[in-house]
Amino acid sequence: xKTLYMSQMGTVRPPDSLRTTLGSCIGIVLYDKKTKLxxxxxxxxxxxxGSNGNLGKYADTAVPELLKQMEVPEYRHSDVIAKIAGGxxxxxxxxxxxxxxxxxQNIEAVRSILADYRIAIVSEDVGGEKGRQLVIxxxxxxxxxxxxxxxxxxx
Amino acid sequence: xxxxxxSGNQTHLLKIVAGHASEDATEMFSKWLRQPVHIKMDRVxxxxxxxxxxxxxxxxxxxxxxxxxxxxGIEGMLLFLFSEDMAFKMIDLLTKQKIGxxxxxxxxxxxALNETANIVGCAYLNSLKKSLSVECIPSxxxxxxxxxxxxxNAVLMEQAAFQDESLFINTEFFHDGGKxxxxxxxxxxxxxxxxxxx
Numbered sequence: 594x595k596t597l598y599m600s601q602m603g604t605v606r607p608p609d610s611l612r613t614t615l616g617s618c619i620g621i622v623l624y625d626k627k628t629k630l631x632x633x634x635x636x637x638x639x640x641x642x643g644s645n646g647n648l649g650k651y652a653d654t655a656v657p658e659l660l661k662q663m664e665v666p667e668y669r670h671s672d673v674i675a676k677i678a679g680g681x682x683x684x685x686x687x688x689x690x691x692x693x694x695x696x697x698q699n700i701e702a703v704r705s706i707l708a709d710y711r712i713a714i715v716s717e718d719v720g721g722e723k724g725r726q727l728v729i730x731x732x733x734x735x736x737x738x739x740x741x742x743x744x745x746x747x748x
Numbered sequence: 749x750x751x752x753x754x755s756g757n758q759t760h761l762l763k764i765v766a767g768h769a770s771e772d773a774t775e776m777f778s779k780w781l782r783q784p785v786h787i788k789m790d791r792v793x794x795x796x797x798x799x800x801x802x803x804x805x806x807x808x809x810x811x812x813x814x815x816x817x818x819x820x821g822i823e824g825m826l827l828f829l830f831s832e833d834m835a836f837k838m839i840d841l842l843t844k845q846k847i848g849x850x851x852x853x854x855x856x857x858x859x860a861l862n863e864t865a866n867i868v869g870c871a872y873l874n875s876l877k878k879s880l881s882v883e884c885i886p887s888x889x890x891x892x893x894x895x896x897x898x899x900x901n902a903v904l905m906e907q908a909a910f911q912d913e914s915l916f917i918n919t920e921f922f923h924d925g926g927k928x929x930x931x932x933x934x935x936x937x938x939x940x941x942x943x944x945x946x
Contacts, residue, residue, distance in 0.1 A: 596802075599798055599801055614895055614901060616894075616899070650908070681902075683902040684890050685890060695908075724897075
């Protein structure tokens with residue numbers, strides 16, 4: 594199964610599968626109901642602040658770039674649904690590391706950007722203190738989330 | 749590319765300083781464990797985040813990471829990454845129990861791993877202080893029990909606002925003729941290190 598890492602984006606058509614592992618980053622799954630194509634972006638930060646270098650790194654640049662890669666024109670954005678996961682605070686409540694705030698900011702930014710593109714989030718599994726493995730399982734066209742100590746759950 | 753921002757002399761100095769720091773940390777680790785520990789490999793490389801993560805992908809089992817952020821001096825992160833088995837073995841060594849006794853992480857076990865990271869990590873930072881004349885003050889250790897890739901993801905996230913690649917300094921340890929499934933990473937914020945390399 595192909596794996597995407599931080600800041601990477603990709604598309605997959607069933608029966609092929611795709612996965613990524615998330616800490617405080619967010620995995621954005623887009624699904625085009627018309628073409629049956631999945632897209633996945635592993636974003637790290639909420640806002641590019643105008644930087645146009647690494648499009649997959651930021652929520653505000655990854656979403657339009659992924660739609661472009663999926664060849665979804667603006668008039669068909671309503672054919673696309675989203676599922677999101679990640680944004681954990683893996684260092685716990687008492688740490689003063691960046692990821693506490695960034696996880697929250699990433700979640701809010703992704704919700705806001707998807708709303709701007711009129712894409713509905715149909716399911717999400719965000720926050721908490723555990724990492725997640727997000728899997729687009731092309732064998733049955735499902736999206737799964739794995740966390741240590743838990744059984745895989747459908748997103 | 750960050751590497752292009754360092755001169756040949758700076759890269760050479762960095763490798764020497766990192767090597768000394770690993771030796772000093774290893775000496776302290778040996779004293780702490782009361783067992784001889786040796787370094788096999790010391791890697792000092794510039795890598796895109798995705799390359800660092802791809803290296804973690806080969807580790808399928810759950811892991812225990814103990815990390816310390818450095819907020820003053822050379823900013824960055826120290827990460828100790830243990831396989832579960834190795835962490836339990838180390839706890840048994842430290843608490844003088846028969847190997848195989850520890851099978852879960854309670855408060856005592858967490859404390860033993862945190863203290864190991866604190867002692868070895870501070871030895872590493874003290875060595876950097878001597879070599880580069882910079883005070884590096886770490887946070888208290890934070891223990892994470894999770895997938896190795898998720899742990900590395902969270903650590904690199906701390907650098908994401910500053911850079912797209914990581915200066916990856918990695919030491920592997922050997923004990924009693926075998927490799928310890930335990931790795932030590934120093935991931936400095938590049939700009940804060942560069943100014944100290946002259």
